[in-house]
Amino acid sequence: MALRFFGKDPQTDGDECPTVWVDEDTADMLFQGWKADAATEAECLTVGHIPDTEAVIRIPARMVPLVRKACDAAERAEQSAKLR
Structure with missing residues (x-):
């Protein structure tokens, strides 16, 4: 697995903060974020079940430029993978 780091939340202490990566092998995006609180998770559950293998996380809006990249x-x- 080759993860390409895009950045951390610029307004946190640089440790234990929301982070964005892309897996260069699969093109999947990976996010580290704050766990959603119970009220947020309950709201998300109104549209469907959240399996044990998934989580609702919160990424601050100020990270939109990193997410776009x-x-x-x-x-x-x-x-590129489709062309191979």
Whole structure:
């Protein structure tokens, strides 16, 4: 697995903070974020079950530029994989 790091939340202490990566082998995006509180999770459950293998996380809006870069890289990696 080759993870490409895109960045951490610029307004945190640099440790234990939301982070964005792209798996260069699969083009999947990976997020580390704050666990959703019970009220947020309950709201999410109104549209469907959350399996034990999944989680609702919160990424701050100030990280949108990092997420956009990661989305672009994931899209390029996926297109590249299709050409192989």
